[in-house]
Amino acid sequence: MTTAVTRSERRISPIFIGLVAIMGVAGWAVWTGFSASTGFAVFLFVVAGWVVSLCLHEYAHARTALHGGDITIGAKGYLTLNPLKYTHAVLSIVLPVIFVILGGIGLPGGAVFIERGRISGRWKHSLISAAGPLVNVACAMLLMLPFTFGALDAGVPIPFLAALAFLAMLQVTAAILNLLPVPGLDGYGIVEPWLSYSFRRQVEPFAQFGLLAVFGCLWIPEVNAVFFNFVDSVTHAFGVPDGASSLGYAYFQFWKGDPFS
Template identity: 30%
Template structure:
């Protein structure tokens, strides 16, 4: 595996995960504040400081394991605290706060696709594609794109502490919320079963198949954008040389 052969690639992939997670959590905090709740702000979560957001297991151990095992990157950070009672329109705003994180990952992936196209065009035009700096930059942008789509899809799984559970909960009726609370009490064993036991014992990786299947389609679309930007920029650069 490439990241095992060169520590630089491991550091670049870790950096991609950390940046994606920090922006993800910051987005939750910003939207909660915009919707009228200052809890996250008061807790110091409106910051780009990774120490305020990262979770030792979800942000370090889990993504490293998923890197070495293969498949999509699995990771989560410390949940952003907020008080639903402070939201201006509680039912709507709870969904908006929960969606903010995954939406930020999709936006980050889109930006990465555009920047990757620009980087590759410059690399070919000026001959630094095979330099250490050039290949590292392209590797980082590619992984930043893929990592963000993986994180978006993983966090949309409707299982606590992931965002998917917070998205669907306000939309449920009282009976549905009661079922949700019952599932929530069993969330950790269900999570461990899906992430570790099924893939390692039964060789059934449901989460990996979901992320690679759906993520593959989204990533293909984004790479098409990358190629379009790359071709356009290359023509402009070569025309100006």
């Protein structure tokens, strides 16, 4: 079996490079206070960083599928990190960004189309589904480790610290929610190969509603409180200050004005 892809099929997209550049410039603007609107700079930093992580999330699915046996991945453009190549750009990029804006919740959408018939072995199918959430776990760790080791204790502007905490919180929520065994989410994709054929056929029609159902449940105050208390316990364990992510979300919502005004 070959997993070879052409150079053009794995060339990083200028769109992805542009997203990384926006994140870097916006982060610099937040740190230095260069922007006339700190909140808008935080917004750009978080959105760009969030979309970059979504691209990496889907790339992990695609790359793992390629090595699992789906040699069509390269031709579909999934290895270029170009979000416009995804099967459902609205579900993959637009909807997750809306989730962040409306509720401060990081929840990846559906994206790459994998030809599962080309892949044999239940473990391979489970690993393909697990690859995306593992990227969110890795991103969360990278964003929280500076807090853990005290690298942000002194001299770091509060808006930047808050923005970083908020982005880290989004990664934590994305990892937790996407690992839920709900049809349509990666958590279900991990366990699906081990379920009976009849059960999989019964739940298949509900997969398209899984993402919205989870988001809807989080609007229930009791569920929302339990979930975010758990998220806060995770971020706090890594040294993220209490209230830092909430302050970052307040900056992120720049249209509501300066949180300190």
